[in-house]
Amino acid sequence: MRELDKFDLVVIGGGTAGLIASRTAASFGARVALIEDNLLGGDCLWTGCVPSKSLIAAANVAATARSSARLGVRVGDVVVNFAQVMTHVQDAMQEIAPVDSAESLERDNIDVVIGRARFTGPDSVNVNGRELRFHQALIATGAAPALPDIPGIDAVDLLTSETFWDLRTAPEQLVVLGGGALGCEIAQAMARLGTAVTLVQRGPRILPKEDDRASSLIQAALIADGVDVRTNFTAIAVTSTNRLAGTLSLDDGTALTFDRLFVAVGRRPNTAGLDLHSVGVRRDGHGNIVVNSRMRTSNPRIWAAGDVTGLPRFTHTAGVNANLAATNAILGLTRPVDKEAIPRVTFTYPEVGAVGLQSRDAEAGAHRIVTWEHEQVDRAVTEAKTGGYTQLIVNKRGRILGGTVVGPRAGETLGEISLALKNRLTTSSIASTTHAYPTYNDGLWSVAVADVRHRLGSGLVLTATRILRRLRKARLR
Numbered sequence: 174m175r176e177l178d179k180f181d182l183v184v185i186g187g188g189t190a191g192l193i194a195s196r197t198a199a200s201f202g203a204r205v206a207l208i209e210d211n212l213l214g215g216d217c218l219w220t221g222c223v224p225s226k227s228l229i230a231a232a233n234v235a236a237t238a239r240s241s242a243r244l245g246v247r248v249g250d251v252v253v254n255f256a257q258v259m260t261h262v263q264d265a266m267q268e269i270a271p272v273d274s275a276e277s278l279e280r281d282n283i284d285v286v287i288g289r290a291r292f293t294g295p296d297s298v299n300v301n302g303r304e305l306r307f308h309q310a311l312i313a314t315g316a317a318p319a320l321p322d323i324p325g326i327d328a329v330d331l332l333t334s335e336t337f338w339d340l341r342t343a344p345e346q347l348v349v350l351g352g353g354a355l356g357c358e359i360a361q362a363m364a365r366l367g368t369a370v371t372l373v374q375r376g377p378r379i380l381p382k383e384d385d386r387a388s389s390l391i392q393a394a395l396i397a398d399g400v401d402v403r404t405n406f407t408a409i410a411v412t413s414t415n416r417l418a419g420t421l422s423l424d425d426g427t428a429l430t431f432d433r434l435f436v437a438v439g440r441r442p443n444t445a446g447l448d449l450h451s452v453g454v455r456r457d458g459h460g461n462i463v464v465n466s467r468m469r470t471s472n473p474r475i476w477a478a479g480d481v482t483g484l485p486r487f488t489h490t491a492g493v494n495a496n497l498a499a500t501n502a503i504l505g506l507t508r509p510v511d512k513e514a515i516p517r518v519t520f521t522y523p524e525v526g527a528v529g530l531q532s533r534d535a536e537a538g539a540h541r542i543v544t545w546e547h548e549q550v551d552r553a554v555t556e557a558k559t560g561g562y563t564q565l566i567v568n569k570r571g572r573i574l575g576g577t578v579v580g581p582r583a584g585e586t587l588g589e590i591s592l593a594l595k596n597r598l599t600t601s602s603i604a605s606t607t608h609a610y611p612t613y614n615d616g617l618w619s620v621a622v623a624d625v626r627h628r629l630g631s632g633l634v635l636t637a638t639r640i641l642r643r644l645r646k647a648r649l650r
């Protein structure tokens with residue numbers, strides 16, 4: 174660590190938001206210190222995206238092997254070695270870790286300080302008894318699993334996204350509480366790996382943020398994989414038989430036996446111990462740090478990004494918003510955050526990808542919902558994976574305002590829809606772009622062509638087409 178006494182930017186938290194903010198600021202020549210309390214890489218690398226997608230990859234291989242006879246390939250019994258699955262999960266994390274390491278950050282001229290940060294004054298942070306002074310600071314301390322307040326729940330060692338990755342033996346009976354992205358991904362993956370899984374969702378449907386039909390398709394897919402999906406139930410008590418196992422009582426009088434209970438009911442921001450009061454950084458009713466459209470907090474010297482804010486909790490939003498905050502902080506710019514073109518993907522099978530408006534947001538007369546069934550996507554037919562759809566929400570001129578894709582590679586197709594949304598493109602732009610055949614993106618191409626045809630068949634465009642045809646005929650006479 175260099176001994177110059179004041180940093181241009183002190184970043185608290187070494188997850189995606191903190192790493193990106195530090196690198197952005199350092200690339201502008203700023204003097205940057207990054208403080209991390211635990212492991213550099215944060216949630217995405219150690220407890221979130223990377224381990225969960227590695228687990229899902231193994232689960233999908235098991236499911237593909239089991240269903241291969243349908244395509245004429247018979248394999249023997251599918252045997253899952255859960256300890257080896259978890260070795261694969263650990264290997265994936267270790268392979269990515271060097272990118273986020275202290276050595277790599279120091280090569281980018283970032284001073285890394287390991288320890289827990291606490292604000293001690295308007296321009297100072299204390300770490301392990303040591304004072305770091307800053308011109309500006311950025312809070313990127315992330316979030317942790319929220320725990321529901323259910324009588325008896327403290328008597329069992331819950332599985333959460335933080336503890337699950339330490340498992341080396343698969344539970345036999347897993348109860349998953351919460352049917353959001355996390356609950357659905359884990360429930361399906363574990364069912365595919367051979368665990369008996371029950372998913373309890375408080376509301377009427379799983380994945381409630383998604384299009385109704387997407388929720389129904391994922392619910393059907395989970396059930397097909399053997400998950401016992403219980404929607405519209407409230408858990409009222411936990412009775413433990415030992416520190417790990419017990420029963421979960423539901424409000425209809427039934428009780429679910431589990432040997433592990435996985436809790437996936439949302440996240441709460443990590444702000445404890447930062448002493449935000451002392452620096453005048455405001456939080457909302459959920460404890461999220463309040464930021465303006467430029468990612469600045471109520472203290473103009475302090476910025477925040479990532480899961481600790483109330484903005485959508487994804488790795489890509491953490492990275493993009495942190496980059497924006499650091500750019501605004503160091504260069505004095507006033508670039509606003511993008512709140513419209515925020516894509517999200519739930520990595521169940523099939524995947525659900527969504528961005529912008531959804532069918533429930535479409536206003537009659539102003540918007541149209543155009544849908545293409547994957548039964549008509551040749552790639553899906555060749556792979557026998559036709560149970561999905563591509564849907565766009567467009568305005569009268571065909572401008573793309575949002576979309577939902579359900580299918581095996583929905584997340585890949587979503588990139589093109591996000592690009593269209595961000596750049597205010599119409600379906601004509603997609604329709605007039607040649608797409609390689611046969612790909613899942615054919616669904617998007619087809620839905621765009623269908624929309625252009627619809628517009629050609631009505632209103633001004635129809636009149637213009639008719640006039641052109643008449644003129645052409647007259648010339649040919």
Ligand SMILES: Cc1cc2nc3c(=O)[nH]c(=O)nc-3n(C[C@H](O)[C@H](O)[C@H](O)COP(=O)(O)OP(=O)(O)OC[C@H]3O[C@@H](n4cnc5c(N)ncnc54)[C@H](O)[C@@H]3O)c2cc1C
Nearest residue numbers: 186188189190210215216217221290315479480486487488
């Ligand atoms: C199981 C799971 C799967 C997920 N899958 C996806 C996915 O597929 N795609 C996607 O986009 N998103 C996914 N997410 C969400 C994604 O992981 C988060 O949105 C993202 O990692 C948030 O990054 P962050 O930098 O804001 O916070 P974090 O990565 O949590 O980083 C915060 C860091 O701050 C440190 N810290 C906290 N307090 C202090 C302090 N006082 N002093 C010093 N350091 C401190 C913490 O140790 C931590 O390392 C998933 C999340 C989970 C739980």
Ligand SMILES: NC(=O)c1ccc[n+]([C@@H]2O[C@H](COP(=O)([O-])OP(=O)(O)OC[C@H]3O[C@@H](n4cnc5c(N)ncnc54)[C@H](O)[C@@H]3O)[C@@H](O)[C@H]2O)c1
Nearest residue numbers: 321351352353354355356374375437438439486518519520
């Ligand atoms: N693919 C991805 O991008 C991905 C995957 C996993 C997690 N994540 C992120 O991780 C975070 C956590 O995910 P999550 O699924 O826990 O949060 P979430 O808020 O998306 O979903 C929680 C679900 O639990 C339900 N719920 C709440 N209390 C309940 C209770 N007592 N009993 C039963 N159900 C209850 C809610 O209705 C909701 O559907 C999110 O911010 C998410 O963005 C993202």
